[in-house]
Amino acid sequence: MDHLELVNKAIDGDEDSFALLIQERREHIYRMAFTYVNNQDDALEIVQETVYRAFISVHKLKQAQYFNTWLTKIGVNCAIDYLRKKKKVVYVEQVQEASYVQHSREDKMVLYEALGQLDEKSKTVLMLRYFEDRSIKDIADLLDTPVSTVKSIIYRGLEKLKLNLGERELLE
Amino acid sequence: MNKEIHPLKQAYYDIEIPKELAQAVQSGMERGRIQRKRMRTIKRWTTRIGVSTAVLFILLTLTVNTMPAFASSLKSIPGIGKLVQVLQFHNGSASGGSLQGAANIRHIQLEKEGAQESVILHFSEGSKPQKTASLFHVKISSYPSMMTFSMDARRFTAIDELKMLEQSQYIEDAYQIISMDDSLIRFNVVFNEAVKYEIKEYEEPAQVVITLQPMSTADLTQKPSMYSLRTVSAPYGESQGLFEEVLSDREGKRILKDEEGMFLVEAGLFHTRAEAEKSLQDIEEQLGMAKQFVIEERAFSQVPATIMASEN
Known part of the structure; x- marks a missing residue:
């Protein structure tokens, strides 16, 4: 069965189709979540929340071809909500997280530190653009932000990370 | 792709996928299933209430809601949140609130002000007051005059306070009725005569306020059995x-x-x-x-x- 057919069945309430669609995307959701929280437990919790929110609102999805974009949007929102909630509650844990990070694999730390320099929105935009390979237009839709703003977020984000990707030409 | 971002992308794809991921997806779907079921149950309560001729007759003779006389109500009661809506009844039914987490109907309060009385329902989620009222449905019926509340809530710590509502001059009895869905709490408020009523929903904190006033004697015509x-x-x-x-x-x-x-x-x-x-x-x-x-x-x-x- 092709992707669109699955999405349409999921919209009509078919749980098996929904499960298959999630299975295709679950690792992506997990990686995105992990990028925000940098630990497994929190990332898993975000995945769970994302699946839950998607499950109860999939019937409202109007255009089947945007399922993955829609799901990504839910995932990003869940992650950001999660961070906000967490910030309000515990500070002690953040210290523990940091020490955990130092023991984890080096490449993880590179990623975390690099993206850690950015605010949430810039982090989201760069992650979607360069790790998830989303188009700028897609990101603009996903974040309900004008294309021009997305471009300038990318530009400033890359500058901050001191990365030069030749993206400047693209942005002009 | 430029060389410099490559290590970051590599690190991103090196993020280890834990074996618990499948379980997290399962749990999310399971919660979704439960929630879908709750929504269906509540929808059933909000749509099945209808218009048999007898019911319609009763509604026409029972009460009028949203009277101008209610406009100034509640100003004097402290701790009331922001008004969300005055419930509009259609064929004796109205709904308010929105889907919340594991809500608790925490406290029921009765306020009297002259001939006017207000019953205030307070909610909590965990240990905190709830911001928005849980999804609820009210149905008005007659013989005897009463309101049936169906609420999307898990707990009802205010259950003993229902009894206290008998202190109202309008309320004959208030009692819980059985619900076969453990996330739906239902109770009846029975009036000792026809009353004018208005139901308002408030947020921050969430409250549902039922305001009652006597019917003018002109409205109290003799009703046949x-x-x-x-x-x-x-x-x-x-x-x-x-x-x-x-x-x-x-x-x-x-x-x-x-x-x-x-x-x-x-x-x-x-x-x-x-x-x-x-x-x-x-x-x-x-x-x-x-x-x-x-x-x-x-x-x-x-x-x-x-x-x-x-x-x-």
């Missing part, structure tokens, strides 16, 4: 849930407490005994359950009588 087709009395329990389920296509069905504190399920109210008997025949034909049902003549503000099953 009606004929209730109902089950025999039984103690509070699942039997009401089961009868309600088998009567699910009957729009006027409701659970009531009788004069001795037993419970019954009413299938419908009729103007004449003949209509009630015809409906009883239908029940016999469709369900073969005529023995469990009786026809009771009831005056406008009369609480149902206790009628036990006959021995044979």
